[in-house]
Amino acid sequence: MSVFQILNLLWEGIGVSLKIFFLTLLFSLPLGLLIAFGRMAKNKIVSAIFGIYISIMRGTPLMLQLFVIYYLPYFAFKIPLSTFGANYRLTAVILAFVLNYAAYFAEIYRSGIASMPVGQYEAAKVLGMSRGQTFFIVILPQVVRRILPPVTNEVITLVKDTSLAFAIGQIEMFTKAKQIAAAEVSMLPYVVAGVLYYIFNFAVAYGMGLLEKKFGKYAIK
Amino acid sequence: MNTPILEVKGIKKTYGKKEVLGGVGFSMQRGEVLSIIGSSGGGKTTLLRSLNFLEVPDEGTICVEGETVFDAAWVKKQSKFRAKPEHQLKFGLVFQSFNLFPQFSVKKNLTLAADLQAKKAYAKDKAGLSAALAEISQKADDLLNRINLSDKAEEYPSNLSGGQQQRVAIARALMLNPTILCFDEPTSALDPELTDEVLRVIRDLRDAGMTMIIVTHEMEFAKSVSDKVIFIARGVIAEEGTPEEVFDHPKCEALRRFLKRDFASSNEE
């Protein structure tokens, strides 16, 4: 079996992996910011609730969270999973990934926001800027610049984590490679999949590098 | 006598149990320059920050041109208190550490806040907005010219020397036409050879009639630039008067000791 044939068979799986990747980022990046706000809330109870959420999400394996979310409707409410239709698997995967990654991003945002010198807020205040303007125009761009390196790490981990979806039987690139390898009794599909993950991560690192360059034109204290 | 441009009465501020300001009051006329001197920890910064609503005093009032902009009686919860924008903008503040926005060019640092105000004021008037923005841009160019930094308009602040950054910070504060411009040790973070360029800008502002309050350890400068000097010790005004009175004929013992120490140390350098 040639590499091209393998690629052709992997194609469907690649699409799913990309979907998991991009949808997870699309939802978890903003959700992480909201969770970070919750974690930093002045109200101690609110802050504690978000703290517990973050610690559970970071303290338990993503694969376990995947199972819990996937099977929850059945075990908690006895609803057969088939009622949710064909896309339920993928939805559960993305939901679990979003909830998990948002917790990691929240901690990154939080430390980035906490590292901002108070003088930036004060300068904006004496210039008559509102709290919203101060945060989104003055603070957030500097926070983004500070957190790009840890975010890059998480995004690269996410590329590799997409393969975890196989655990609940979601066919993505890795599962597909496994099927082909079993049918063909060959290592080649794994090699092709590995190369694809690598290229994918290479592209991610390149893209994040461009962002870091764009944001890195100025120095921060 | 004219209504004072600024009238501060009975400002008190306590952190926990520590009383940092114990009832400070003074007044200023338009175009006056007031210097505030005193040893470290006396409460100078806290007073200046109170005027700029960065601290909320426990007691006291602040009136600008006869209008009360702060009254401690208004404050229900200090952490929630926020001055009205028009009151906030009566004052401008130049920080010791500049606090320019690093992600924006020098010119954008100047125009940012004014642009946001214009966008709000002309939300539904496109022509009005573009005229206002053009005016703001022109004003920024004029100010950059005035502080001799026209060639740095598109630079990031981090590419400027400390003295240049502080001049930009002054221009940024001037963009919003504050009634009173405050400085908290504007040259303390600078290398000695860079202080003059900043002090020169402040001197020019005085000559142009700007009303200013300057917290400073530069005694020679305070003496030559001010109309009035206040000596703060342990949270109260221990002495006040003209520069001649305060520097040449100090009455209280604390001030005499302070001046002796300060001039002695500046001679050693």
Ligand SMILES: Nc1ncnc2c1ncn2[C@@H]1O[C@H](COP(=O)(O)OP(=O)(O)OP(=O)(O)O)[C@@H](O)[C@H]1O
């Ligand atoms: N946020 C705060 N919490 C607790 N104490 C504070 C706070 N801010 C200032 N202080 C205390 O208030 C006192 C006065 O401080 P302030 O900064 O106003 O003095 P200063 O006259 O400006 O001194 P310096 O010449 O060193 O700048 C100091 O003892 C300081 O430790």
Ligand SMILES: [Mg+2]
């Ligand atoms: Mg101070």
